Amino acid sequence: MIHKIPIENILFLDIETVPQIDTWNNLDPTTQYLWDKKTKSQRKDEIEASEFYEQRAGIMAEFGMIICISIGMIDSNTGKLKIKTYSGEEKDLLISFCELFNSPRLNNVILCAHNGKEFDFPYIARRLLINGIQPPIPFQMFGKKPWEIPHIDTMELWKFGDWKSYVSLELLAHIFGIPTPKDDIDGSMVADIYYKDGDIDRIIHYCEKDVLTLANIFRRMRQEDLLKRLD
Template identity: 50%
Template sequence: MLYNLNIEDVLFLDIETVPQQPTFHELPENFQKLWTQKSAYFRAEGQGPEDVYERAGIYAEFGRIICISSGVVVQKGGERFFRVKSFHDDDETKLLASFNNMLNKFTNHPGKCLCAHNGQEFDYPYIARRTLINGLRLPKILDLAGMKPWDVKDKLMDTLQLWKFGDYKNYTSLSLLCAAFNIPTPKDDIDGSQVAGVYYGEGDLDRIVRYCEKDTLAVANLLLRYKGEAIIGMENMEVV
């Protein structure tokens, strides 16, 4: 399947998430109790729920999406370019409505699929869960009820799962795979652990968007490497 895949049929994406509130103590009382219960499973001895609140952004029930970057590979004049569009807003409902509308249009054609790194464990379910929490209709490609596992795998590609080759023991980061395949790293400014601080501490959403777009290009380049094809340089990334 990998070598027969038309790279122009793939929509690459990456999401950035943050906790619902800047600090634990700004959560509603019921969510403080719920986070205390949830975090009990991974807090170290002596840590309180406020000490690990920065991790709340990775859980759809306690976090929210602030940016989704999506991109496609296009041919122009015999040369490949990566065309990327970002959906970002402090209003998550508006962000998701716009993104899901685009997603439905893109996937309304035969053979189209999505690709993300660790998408099956994070990006795809997170988008779906936050879509429902915001009272929106699931995009067709993420409405998985009744779908067979192999159908899901074909529609929702994951560069992490492809790299595992059936191995369920290890997580391999996008940064490590970029280094292994000699792909220019997108981690030249911030990384995922700093997103909440940049968003709440600096209010710099544009900086987060740029980081997210670079990650999306890195995912596309990783899949190109898997296919044994040349990567696309940053100079050939078009932001629309």
Template identity: 50%
Template sequence: MLHNLNIEEILFLDIETVPLAPEYTELTERWQELWAHKMQFQISAGEPADALYERAGIYAEFGRIVCISTGYVVQKKGEPYFRVKSFYHEDEKLLIQNFFNALNRFSKAGKRRLCAHNGQEFDFPYIARRALVNNINLPKVLDIAGAKPWEVKDVLIDTLQLWKFGDYKHYTSLSLLCELFNIPTPKDDIDGSQVAKVYWEDKDVDRIIQYCEKDTLAVANLLLKYKGDPIIPFENLESV
């Protein structure tokens, strides 16, 4: 199966998300109640609701998208390159709409499959949910509510699910798999747990974009490793 994948038909993506508000105290009383209900089991274990709020960005009901990076593989003089395009805006609705518009262009150019790490449980549904919240019609590739995994496997590729080989017990991070497969990753960058601080406190969107783009390349390289193909070095990363 993996050997039959045409890497140049795949659009790789990664998203970065943050809580809807910088601080728990900035939520309305009703939203604080809803957050406490969402976190009721952790709160009952002794963790206060306000301390748990740093996790809000991972839930589409309590978070928002601040960056979507996409990339695809091209061959230049027999060597693979990775072309990356990022979408970011203070207005989440405009960010998602711009991404959807680009999806249509990518599809017409032959990029009809999407690939992300843990995309099945995070990136793909998160984008779809936030699109609905922003009253945006879903493109066909993400209009998958109620679909079975085998019904979307030909268009939505998940490097985490491929690694599981049918085992549903464990989550394996992109960082761990990159280390396992000797895929170079930046050692001086932020990680996902720091994105909210970088966005709300440091207001450094460029740093988030750079991190998101490098993660997108890491996903592409992981799939290339699965296929037994050469990986793409950082110096072959091109912005478009």
């Protein structure tokens, strides 16, 4: 079935996120209380709310924020993957990202991400609403049946109905013989690189490598040759 999807209609994407506030001590008391309350059932008894904040706040849309969105689409002239990144202040990058969907070319766009249905797609939609921005049509899920939502999730494709299974992008890249996107940093390092090093360019480079890897995992799942990036 996935062989029938026009690859030129697919928008491959990846996001990088960090906590909205760099450290637990800089949070206001209300946010600390609400974090403690929300995460109590997720934390083991020996893990304090402050420690869990450092570990997990970036992946929860209520307490985190998006620092970059990288997208990739097939360039019709070259057949290579054209990658673009939106970065900067969160509201500004989200507005710019949403403008992308005004293009007639994206009327039938299909979003693709790894674990996108559980993370990237809802995270983007939630942060759009928090920033007072109407989510573009591809992110509007209300009233739609699951089979009416055409999004592609490479983790879901790999499950083949095995809902208890989890597989990382890095592992899929390895087993399909695709160069690893984690040869410099991984997701656990992003917040420190952002807040302590201030090196957004390094994070963008990492995010864009994930997009190329994602696209090539999808290609391998269709038994197709690897894509190259359009320079």
